[in-house]
Amino acid sequence: MMVPLLKHPEMNFGAITFFARQHKEDMCGSNGLPLTPNSIIIYGRAQKLKTIKSPYLCQYLDIIRGKHERTIVVCQYCGVPLSNYLEKKKFTLDGIKRIAYQILHGLKLLHERNIVHRNLSCENILLQGENIKMFNYGLYYLTDNAKLVSFPVVQLLYAAPEIYLDGIHNSLPNPAVDVWAVGIILIELILDKSLWSSLKVGQRIRKILSLLQSNSSVFERIAREHNAYEEYLNVPEDLKEMIESVLNIDPTKRPTCEELLRNKIFSQFQTEQDSGDKELKNFEIFTIHELYHWWQLAGGDVLQELKKQGLIRSSPPILSLPHLVLIEGNILGQERNPATLYDPRVVQMPLDTLYQRFENIPLSSFYPLIRIKSDIISQFEPQPYDATGLPLIIKERDPEYQFHRIILFRRLLHGYPFTKDLIRKEAEKDIPPLLRGEIWAALLDIKCDYKSRYMKLDKYSITPTDRQIEVDIPRCHQYNELLSSTEGHKKLKRILKAWVFQNSKYVYWQGLDSLTAPFLYLNFNDEAKAFACLSAFIPKFLYKFFLKDNSPVIEEYLAKFSQLIAFHDPTLANHLYEINFYPQLFAIPWFLTLFSHVFPLYKILHLWDKVLLANSSFSLHIGLSVLTQLRDRLLSSGFNECILLFSDLPEVDIEKSVVLSTETFKATPTSITAREHDNDEYRTKDEYDITGVTLSDLKRERYPRVSARDVIDMIRTNPRKILVIDIRNMVQFNRCCIINSINIPFSSVSFTENKIENVGSNSAILEHSKDKVVVVVGDEETDLELVFN
Amino acid sequence: MLAAVLTSFRQSVIFVCYHFRLLCIKLVLHRKTIYEKAFLCGRKAIGTLVIRDLTRKITSKLFLVNKIMATNRTGAAQRPNGATQGKICQFKLVLLGESAVGKSSLVLRFVKGQFHEYQESTIGAAFLTQTICLDDTTVKFEIWDTAGQERYHSLAPMYYRGAQAAIVVYDITNQDTFGRAKTWVKELQRQASPTIVIALAGNKQDLANKRMVEYEEAQTYADENGLLFMETSAKTAMNVNDIFLAIAKKLPKNEQTSGQGGSAQGRRLAEGDAGAKAPGNCCK
């Protein structure tokens, strides 16, 4: 049984490929840095296209960068090009009007977003049933008006005369050229002819330019040239008039798409359209983006398909070596053949493997129940897909598992904020990478007004922080295509400036850039959301870390870190203490940026998946997990080796870290990592909390204090794991004490004693309790004595 | 043979892999990119290849010496009979300067012979070591590379305390960074050990066409304050080894023993007294 939902005719996609213009070897920008490769600029620009959604536009799905600036664009592709119908099937006038209306509607949407198609032709308008979808409408935009490629972005026949007059390479984007192209398309459809199809390129251009001189109607002239004057005469007057206005030689006199849509010849569609708009906003069980994602997980490979179809041909690398390279870096020979720069072919991606893979998924799985009350209903709940126990990496690559997770999370996210608790619960299992951005936003409690809030913030005024931000951005996670793109730089800068503007209490510390990077990466097309996430993240996990004078906050955090090491790994703690290897020397970037300055993005994402579910102490546990992984090397090294190890941090197994830190996080009494400087909003207080420890005391204490409540909890839940040593004098101890505690009066042991055998009658118990948590209890008196010693 | 090829290639830049396939692989052991290209040459194809960095490698002899020293140290230098033992000195050196002037890049060039265009910014500080050879003395630099942002200033004393040498870096294409360098020099003169050797480095010399700080201006300032001065480029490696070498020459290398290795360093850094009391007396 195959689920029909997946086989929806619109759920198909294809790819095109071209080469971005290659920079000359060793070229540098004004800042001395190498120029951003054009394919990366394109990559950044293309992200915006992915957000465009309209029934008349194919959806952009992905951009892939190949070797040597090759760029591959993956996009929805469904239906048959209009050009295939020409001279085969004549459209009715109503049919043509409908097509015109739909094209104009799609164009209007593009023009509203400052995107000019410029590539419109009957070939990239796809017809399916009654409806059209335009394809490849973003080429001109994503190549920055064709500046980033060495081939012209133009459809010879459909190009308005001014394109030729201005020169193909240096014209500004003008939406009027698209309007002209619509005119030519309408004429082709009405006359049912490909215009000037027998002419050579040069002659065609001449034909179009000759239209400039015509005094009579352009439409009429074209009709006459194609022996179709009869048909021309039969066209109703209002339509003729419209086409005439569209094919005005003067671009400024052409009507805009919006004006055209209001033309009364379209009156029959105008109401239809409105209802169509509403439909768009309805909940979709899954989108083509997700289908593409699953397809990839199921083994789909765009590059491979293009190779199979011969669009990408690999020649032996030796053939692409230049003939001559001068010492300054100039390369001679082996320029690419200009004809291969752009390939007009579209390769449709076969979905069979995906269909096979998903063959056994029942229809009910598309409609998971999220809150079940009655037994009768819960019968219909789809079988859970069993993936428990699989490593995270495998789960993330398993198409079926990701299918179920995405379907479920989509549903939950649709109900946000009312499904907050469920989202959190599911996120504890794992987070599907495709929806991570949205899920994180939900976990961070982002409110729906985030866009308008962001809009109000000043992101442009010059401030003293600008220089620092500017020099940091080109150094921030630049291996990542999004973050190294020009768009990425602009966005990051705006977000950082907005943050500094909004948080007058705080300042920009180097590292804030890295901290922002994951949010921008996940919400590249929703800058405001990236900002909202950052703004919600900091108070929760890095409260006061960005104060101008943050040293008390950081010092406290580092002191807690030392104590946490001591609590879980006394041997290591002692070693580090002996070689004077303090966290101050290596851990500041760890905690200030919550490891975002330390690890590459893909690792940060997995770490933060857990951080978001925990609290501000989780970072300490990650730190501990890193030390644990390097434990053997640390224990056998002196100061220099240790510090070198951290200056050039060796590969850390992030999954291990996640597991270790989650374990220690759960196994650590909360009072051990509780901090004075933590945000009160996010912690529950109780009367047994430890308070009033000064920073200098805290830094002096090598072992953590634990609150009475935590001790009681430990005794209750795991009495075998704990050893309580009472250091009050014997009289007090005999009067009352904690059950199973042992008494080693404070005065009975000298401070310098470092052999366990010498602490008296209880030394044997101590000796045998090395794997237990040892809690020392005393009263005010012993506390005082401690101070005096 | 190798040397001959190298010298001849200094002039002629074309290298035909077909003939020199094996040789090529040998040459490029420390340059991964060229290594890969050479490897692709296959059996019969004839291509061209340039060893652009080669000339650079030859001029930076110091670098090669370092590497050899580094590999020898563990073996030869520690032989109990002391056959190869010269003097070994350790010095703590700190890099200071406005952010993005190229401090980390200078260290990376000096220690690993590499340059990363997208060098990540430094938060807190980074620590690296490098050993160079100076006549019969082996000088080991323990280098603290600091964060440049003004805000991290409060951390800086932790690093320059007890340092025997400092390189204050500015960017020759940015006047403000020169101003900031002067402030650092002043601070060092007031707060650091009085015998500290300070070098001023005008970095990004490769961008001389965008120069905003004149060479003479910086030279005059350096002379007035008794600083070593060089214009450097982490990108082209110009003067990078030289500035460290010049510092090593200027540092006192008298025969006194200090505490053993690592822990002594740590303590000095943390408490900041040992270095100040006995500057430069760390030879052992």
Ligand SMILES: Nc1nc2c(ncn2[C@@H]2O[C@H](COP(=O)(O)OP(=O)(O)O)[C@@H](O)[C@H]2O)c(=O)[nH]1
């Ligand atoms: N052109 C050029 N760029 C350099 C040079 N040294 C560093 N850079 C660049 O300057 C930027 C900042 O360098 P970095 O070492 O991080 O500076 P730091 O903040 O002082 O450590 C990086 O993008 C480097 O690529 C140099 O000598 N020449």
Ligand SMILES: [Mg+2]
């Ligand atoms: Mg740096």
